Amino acid sequence: MFALVDANNFYCSVERSFDPTLTGKPLVVVGNNDRCIIARSAEAKAIEGIKMGVPIYQVQGLIDKHQIQVRSANFTLYGDTSSRLMSLLNQFVDDVEVYSIDEAFLLVDGYEGLYPSYSGLGKAIRETIQKWLRLPVCVGFGATKTLAKVANRLAKKNPELGGVCVLDSEEAISSALATFDVSDLWGVGYKSSRKLRAIGVQTALQLRSVNDEWINRVMTVNGLRLAYELRGMPRKILEVDSPPKQSICSCPSFRDVVPDQKIIADALSSHLARCCEKLRKQDSLCGTITVFLHTNKFRRTPGRTDLPSKQYYASRSIDLPHPTSTTAEILRYALEALDSIFAFGYTFKKTGVILSNFVPADYRSRGIFTEGPNERLIKLAGVVDKLNYRFGQDKLRLASQMFNPDWPMKREWLSKRYTTRWDEILVVN
């Protein structure tokens, strides 16, 4: 039996956890540069027009009218709260798979003696997390990960279930699936749901009995795995040790558009610095770097609201002469890539860098004609990371990062980093 524990409106709930005056009020959290809505409280969801991903300027009227509270995304706080949530779950069962910042799968077999029932376990988890972290979560139980996902969703949608839903009998499963929209299933996106509807499949129950050959052909093996999981046959296992990432990316948009290659290069070196920090943190070296650059896809030709302005999108990948993880070494290739794709006559909205082709950090190869990784630079980078962790991001940085056009990022409604900075610790008056 699997359980899926998923926090309700996680970012909003974390904000409330540290600022109880927000409780009961409509609340939204906005992303980078205070632009788009990336989380909503139940009260905000209930207001027509407050949708995920909408830019805040489009709904300013609704925000004023309904006195919606706004917070800037505080990922430091959310990340730390997430770690606390996960370690709490580990007190209930040994096998926990952290699936995302706010959800985890648990393998709950073998704990029958400790709890009167699965729903008893679910209740205990809910109450503990509420008490210790002041966060509301829902718990779904099922014989496969997919059924646990379904159960979790039902627990969220039906308050009368008290936040816990157990799908442990064929009757419970088929009656749940009979009213469950296929497009809400884990792994069914826009495209697949259109194809399913075209052959008359509306519910998860109907998908269960679609012919395997059709599913495999139209939805690939992922669709087939989904169908088996709905039938109660596990095709996804619990993955406790999260594997290291295979790619690392940083590509925040500019606050405004930028025409100047020098400014873009400065931003790019900041993005690269972020990527390399993450790379070193997971003890990897990267072999390939990709740089991309694009214009604002929403921009219209002046005076012609119907006509998109001329767009430009380009990317370039470069294989490094040897795998490395230091910003200083990789930067010249990043700038070389940028130079090769930069075009005059456009204003750019976003540049980004993707690192890939990783090898473990203890891997050191020396090519016949090329030098190996620069050990001194790698050691130096480790020291820089430690100092920056202690004294704040970018306190030590490359000279090319000196002029960051996005500094400071607009975060007008930012809460404190209560749990990770001594100078921002929660004060009780």
Added chain:
DNA sequence: TCTGGGGTCCTAGGACCC
């Protein structure tokens, strides 16, 4: 250069996730 059955590896792009 063509013939053909049998493979592997790599990459771009699609689809999906939170």
Added chain:
DNA sequence: TCTGGGGTCCTAGGACCC
């Protein structure tokens, strides 16, 4: 004025091998 930022997996098709 203003439109998110990360990731994963799979497949088809090309290039190449014997």
